[in-house]
Amino acid sequence: MIATKMPPSSDNCHIRLGGLFTGLVVTIWAGNAYATESHMALALQHAQTAAKTNDTKVLVNHADAAKSHLNVVDEHLKAGNSSLDAAIEHAKQGHAELAKKSAEAAVEHLQAAQ
Known part of the structure; x- marks a missing residue:
């Protein structure tokens, strides 16, 4: 049986890109987790208010x-x-610029989610 293996640099590239994306997500999340006006913080504030009220109209609102x-x-x-x-798929195909643009789009969405 003939075994073929991708060049080591290609394997390392995928590992580095995967680590880069994971690090990027963690950095964004950690850097903005305490933002007082984030969507998550506002959702929690509204849910807490709903949980504390006896007024059904206030609770619904x-x-x-x-x-x-x-x-x-x-x-x-x-x-x-x-x-x-998309970034991962582009990177696996060797399309660095497209992978980067997709990663940048992910950053924008993750920031907007907060």
Whole structure:
């Protein structure tokens, strides 16, 4: 049986790119996790207000507001995930510039999710 193997530099490139994308996501998340006006923070504030009230109208209003912020987060996380998938696929094909553009799009979506 003849075994073929990709050149070591290609294997290392995929590992480095995967680590780069993971590091990028962690950095963005950690750097902005404490933003007071993030969508996640606002969703939590509205949910907490809803949980503490006995007024059903106030509860509905705050629960709806919390869901609105979570929907924004969800859509941007989905788009960010898709952009990272595209970045990985482009990188695997050796399309560095397209991979970089997809990674940049992911950064924008992840920032917007907050």
